[in-house]
Amino acid sequence: MPMQYKQFIYHLFIYLKPHVGKLVFTSVMIMLATVLESSVPEITGRIVDELFATQRESRTAFIYAFALFGIVVLSSLFALTSTAVSSWVSNKVIMDLRVTMFAKLLKLPKSYFDQHPTGKTLSKLTFDVEQIADSASTIWLDFIKSSMTVVILISYLFYKNWQLSLTLLVLLPLMYLAVKLSSNRMRRSSIKVQKSMGDMTHLLNENISGNTLVKIYHAQSQISEKFNSLIKNIRQQHFKVDMSSSFNTAFVNILIGLSLSSVVYFSSTSLQMSAGEFLSFFTAMGMLLKPAKSLVNINKPLQNAMAAGESVFGLINEKKESNVGTKKLKKPKGAIQFNDVSFGYNHNTIVLKRINLDIKSGETIAFIGATGSGKTTIIKLLMRFYSPKQGSITVDGIDINQFEIDSFRSNIAFVDQNVQLFNDSIRGNIALGQLGTMSDKQIKLSAIAANADEFIQQLEHGFDTQIGENGVSLSGGQRQRLAIARAIAKDSPILILDEATSALDNVTEKQVQNAIHEMQKDRTTIIIAHRLSTIQKADRIIVLRHGSIIEQGTHQELLEHRGEYTQLYKHQFEN
Ligand SMILES: Nc1ncnc2c1ncn2[C@@H]1O[C@H](COP(=O)(O)OP(=O)(O)OP(=O)(O)O)[C@@H](O)[C@H]1O
Structure with a gap:
């Protein structure tokens, strides 16, 4: 459902509240500038009547010349101050919104990232947020200035000649109608522009990071087509917004033209105005043109801001990852139990069925099974990225949901098959989350334990080498060793390895396996592996099929059992 004005203002006001003083100040400044500027028609009229139509006294000429110059200088200074303060406020609001959005982003549940494309989320923080902040001050000031000018000048016109002004006022409802009709259309197009911008950022992100595949699979034309269709859509929607806005402006211009012509005709015929009176009236009407246009056009940035508000405040209002537990988990022994755990990512499918597992403290457990059998899902539940639909998981006998989430996760080290490195130094990547507290030693x-020290020493700046975005300057094996070093450095009682050595050659894998073996001592370790050679030493191997445990035991026991494990083992051995 589109966001209502009231909701938008309510949400925006939370960010504007600390700056109310500054906003009032800029509003007063712009009001003063407006009042001064609005006095120009009266002064111009008087100049004509008192200076040009009668005697040309130099004293009067000086007073009017000085007054005009004073008005210009003062109103410019007021406008300048107002713009400076409002720009400060809008940039501060952009910054505050980005800080809040980023903080929320870090606290969103895993399911959010699984369901929302990265590019769309990026676009909220880059594009949408700037659009909202515009309304925080620029639109507001424009609105004050324009509406005040309109009110003052219309009052002035009534004061000068109420009959003529009343006739002109008939045109106002027509202007209102034009604005109303185009605003919904503009709003719909603005929302579409924002969605398409999100899709475009997503596509760019995907293709920049996946440029290797794009080249090898010669996917340039396929992707270009997609990109072209996206930007065509953006162009069309932008064009619609611009056209609605231009239509409004043209319509209002025609109405204003009609008013100006009427004034010329009536003031000189039936009303018999003096030259000065005519000039005042005509100048005031001319000066109405710009603010009236502004008021009509204010709808465009406002509709953009409202559409952006839906996107930005939508993210800010997303539910955080559930963290109702209050218990702190300090140095657990690491005994883990799955009690009748069932789970599905949505209501219709079941991925894990009644898993019962008792993992002793310090034990090494390996999960194997065909692709899609639920191995990764088990560790996602253990890391509390998702909660079981049924049953419970305990650590040292306490349901993991009872623990405060950060304190719980601080006891788990994780090495993923898709090694993720950050655009930081080697040191920053190894001491992730503990850079200030972890010693160099x-x-x-x-x-050293992860067999990464040797290649790090060969780099020009050693541990201080910046590794570039996602470690592009490192080989797959080097990246994996860094990820393992990061897990070793965390020194947690629970260690989870998801295909952790898949990118290593046989010699390095053997060395790293030794390191991992060392690391497993006194730790509960959970390993997911496809290569059975890496898990033969595990205390227990659990075989999964379609989300259920079908066999478990040591390597030897499972071979003797001659079940699915034996089949898998034979298959790999023969290969
Ligand atoms: N985020 C998700 N949303 C919906 N379904 C998912 C999600 N992640 C995994 N699944 C589905 O859950 C099932 C189990 O996936 P899981 O990743 O646990 O399997 P796996 O045994 O680790 O497979 P692999 O060996 O290929 O990594 C699969 O059918 C998969 O399609």
């Missing part, structure tokens, strides 16, 4: 020892 601990960082180095972790690197």
Whole structure:
């Protein structure tokens, strides 16, 4: 449902509240500038009547010349101050919104990231947020200035000649109608522009990071087509917004033209105005043109801002990752139990069925099974990225939902098959989350244990080498060793390895396996592996099929059992 004006203002006001003083100040400044500027028609009329139509006294000429100059200088200074303060406020609001959005982003549940394309989320923080902040001050000031000018000048026109002004006022409802009719159309187009911008950012993001595949699979033309159709859509929607806005302006211009012509005709015929009176009236009407246009056009940035508000405040109002637990988990022994756990990502499918598992403290458990059998899902539940639909998971006998989430996760180290490195130094990547507290010695020892120290030393700046976006300057094996060093450095009682050594050659894998083996001592370790050679030493191997445990035991026990594990083992061995 589109956001209502009231909701939009309510949400925006939360960010404007600390700056109310500044906003009032800029409003007063712009009001003063407006009042001064609005006195120009009266002064011009008087100049004509008192200076040009009668005697040309130099004293009067000086007074009027000085007054005009004073008005211009003062109103410019007031306008300048107002613009400076309002720009400060809108940039501050952009910054505050970005800080809030980013903080929320870090606290969103995993399911949010699974369901929302990255590019769309990026676009909220880059494009949409700027559009909202515009309304925070620029639109507001424009509105004050224009509406005040309109009110003052219309009052002035009534004061000068109410009959003529009343006739002109008939045109106002027509202007209102034009604005009303186009605003819904503009709003719909603005929302579409924002969605398309999100899609475009997503496509760009995907293709820049996936440029290797694009080249190898010669996907340039396929992707260009997609991109072209997206930007065509953006162009069309932008064009619609611009056309609605231009139509409004043209319509209002015609109405104003009609008013000006009427004034010329009536003031000189039936009303018999003096030259000065005519000039005042005519100038005031001429001066109405710009603010009236502004008021009509204010609808365009306002509709953009409202559409952006839906997107930005939608993200800010997203539900945070559930964190109702209050218990702190400090140095657990690491005994883990799955009690009758069932789970599905949505209501219709079941991915895990009644999993019962008792993992002892310090035990090494390996999960194997065909692709899609639910291995990764089990560890996602254990890391509390998702909650079981049925049953419970405990650590040291306490339901993991009872723990405060950060304190719980601080006891888990994780190495993923898709190694994620950050655009930081090697040191920053190993000591992720603990850069200020982890000693250089601990960082180095972790690197040595992960067999990463040697290649780090060969880099020009050693541990201080910046590794570039997602470690593009490193080989797959080097990246994986860094991820392992990061896990070793965290020194947690629970260790989860998801295909952690898949990118290593046989020799390096053997060395890293030794490191991992060392690391497993006194830790509960959960391993997911496709290559059975990496898990033969596990205390227990759990075989999954379609989300259920079908076999478990040591390597030897499972081979003797001659079930699915034996089949898998034979298959890999023969290969
Ligand atoms: N975020 C998600 N939303 C919906 N379904 C998902 C999601 N993640 C996984 N699934 C589905 O859940 C099932 C189990 O997936 P899971 O990743 O746990 O399997 P896996 O055994 O780890 O597979 P692989 O060995 O290929 O990594 C699959 O059918 C998969 O399609």
